[in-house]
Amino acid sequence: MPHIGILTQVGDLHAELVAYWIKQAGGRVSLIYADRVPTDGGISFDPAHPESARLRADDGVIAIGDLDLMWWRRVGKPRVPERVRDAAAREVVSNESRDAVVGLVRSGFRGIWVSDPDATRSAEFKLVQLCAAVKVGLRVPATLVSQVPDEIRNFCERVGGRMVTKPVASPIDVPLRAGVVTSEGLPGDDVLALSPAIYQELVPGEDHLRACTWGSTVICGTVKSPMMDWRTDSNPTIGTAEIDADTAARLAALNVELGLEMGISDLKPAADGGVPYWLEVNPQGQFLFLEGLGGPEVAKPFAEFLLARAATGTPPAGGRRPASRSGCG
Ligand SMILES: Nc1ncnc2c1ncn2[C@@H]1O[C@H](COP(=O)(O)OP(=O)(O)O)[C@@H](O)[C@H]1O
Ligand SMILES: [Mg+2]
Incomplete structure (x- = not known):
């Protein structure tokens, strides 16, 4: 069974629940809490052998090169112990911890990224993702x-x-x-x-779609809210939707175009009954609220995807998967 790493921060429910489902399926998972480095990092790194670098995960000290897949979930701000009082010193400890853990993972990890950190950063630029969405033929307003x-x-x-x-x-x-x-x-x-x-x-209507895409899988939740931005609604109605095959294929193509393994897109159904309008993709967007509020189950299928991807995927020779840059042309 593959060994999966999740780079995250304390209190990230997405990471905890996905880790639970990986373990239920018999996989090994190590949660690397980047924000815990100042208190509990255990980092040891030799630049001649970055893959042998060690750090402490929730299940003990691990060698970064032993992981088959890394879910690059999020890097929290390091929690500096209270006993470090000086503001400048706190800033130094925080920066050192953050850059060390990120640098260690980026240089020593040899498996499959979900998703590559450079591709993730690039895809976060709204202009880059808009461009990619137009290129793959999504219906962009x-x-x-x-x-x-x-x-x-x-x-x-x-x-x-x-x-x-x-x-x-x-x-x-x-x-x-x-x-x-x-x-x-x-x-x-x-x-x-x-x-x-x-x-x-402006795409009118109270219906919103949140499409969670990895590989050719698209799991789509619905959010009904009179608010234009449903995140400002404290009581939206959540459900499940089937997304049309054409849009689903283009969402998968969007991930490929951006060099992502996963993406959480916001869309809105079209009043003309045509394919939905695409608004944006969040490379590491939130999806747990969908299943928590009566929408589709997402965490378990995502955990299954990670296991399958780790078992079958082959990283390119030499280790790191190069981020594919969106050409926009
Ligand atoms: N063109 C649009 N027409 C209607 N609603 C929109 C439009 N663009 C954004 N929204 C609403 O605002 C929300 C936030 O916009 P979005 O593009 O997802 O950016 P972000 O989530 O980064 O703020 C969307 O989920 C949607 O509800
Ligand atoms: Mg959004």
């Missing part, structure tokens, strides 16, 4: 990324005088959400020119 005021105003008129505006970058400290703006409501040129943003044709 009319979209403009711009800070040119005339262009933005013209685009708004073209899509009916009302459009969605949303950030280019995933906000970290400021909770920026997608919103609707009208031609009259657009701010002055000085504001529009200040930074680029995404402007998009």
